[in-house]
Amino acid sequence: MVIDGHPLPLEPRLGHLLKQAQAKLARASAEALAAHGVDGHDLAVLGVLCAGSGEELSQVEVAGRLGIDRTTMVALIDGLEDQGLVRRRRSPRDRRKNIVEPTPEGRDCLHRAERARRAAEHRFLAPLDTETASALVRALTLLAGETPATAE
Amino acid sequence: MVIDGHPLPLEPRLGHLLKQAQAKLARASAEALAAHGVDGHDLAVLGVLCAGSGEELSQVEVAGRLGIDRTTMVALIDGLEDQGLVRRRRSPRDRRKNIVEPTPEGRDCLHRAERARRAAEHRFLAPLDTETASALVRALTLLAGETPATAE
DNA sequence: TATTGTTATACTCTATAACTATA
DNA sequence: TATAGTTATAGAGTATAACAATA
Secondary structure (H helix, E strand, O other): OOOOOOOOOOOOOHHHHHHHHHHHHHHHHHHHHHOOOOOHHHHHHHHHHHHOOOOOEEHHHHHHHHOOOHHHHHHHHHHHHHOOOEEEEEOOOOOOOEEEEEOHHHHHHHHHHHHHHHHHHHHHOOOOOHHHHHHHHHHHHHHHOOOOOOOO | OOOOOOOOOOOOOHHHHHHHHHHHHHHHHHHHHHOOOOOHHHHHHHHHHHHOOOOOEEHHHHHHHHOOOHHHHHHHHHHHHHOOOEEEEEOOOOOOOEEEEEOHHHHHHHHHHHHHHHHHHHHHOOOOOHHHHHHHHHHHHHHHOOOOOOOO
């Protein structure tokens, strides 16, 4: 990183670049989402709840789809429920499960906040031309994926 | 993220991709560096100390070049000094400053660990062809940079 | 016995405040 | 008064352990 005019101390490190780029986008997204009263995790949960084919999702199922822990999900749903964006109800078929459903307000919030997030992402990508931006997404998708287990 | 066969819940989010890619590379680098008894921060400090034109660097100067806090630097240097990889000595010209110098062991460690880190980075980039990989680095460099202040 | 929701706990990482010695 | 090094503290974020209810 260049600090007050010092030259780059090392050849650019991919790890640093990824970290800085991620942090910068995260800041921009957080700023864009703040106006809608949600953060990235909230938005992801709402997205999962509203994306599906109307199937009922429990807390662990939402957590599983987002790759976060079920213990983390509790506070997340608490916050969304306090804001009236989702509702919990016991599943009649398996009384251990909390079915989590978006409210109309939740669906509305999702649409507005998701638009804001996309706009922030678009602004973030503005330094790149369209082809470079999609090449970036393609490359990151390849790199972020699970490494296939090698036969050893 | 795809969890046990579920389809992608949302269109791929750039933020998630960046985070996952960064985390995956960080894990691979940490694993590669562990054999040399250092982590990424240690390596970065050694790199700054050994990169220069022989100029003496104090703790704050190293911290400034790496964009980390001077309070974080203390424990970092402590660890490196305990391992015999760097030495502290008071600057005779400004007795507030600790000049931090790499030992021969530190230089040796840097070279070996840096080679291991580069190899891990290379393996991480293996899913991409050479042109795509350099395009990725170029794109990330553009994106990670300071956003020029807009005239508003 | 295993799973779901929940709470409490611990642990990492980093940011802030404050102290000392020097300038 | 400002800076360098240091320590202690606090906060966010996340992982682990344990418990009650239910399967």
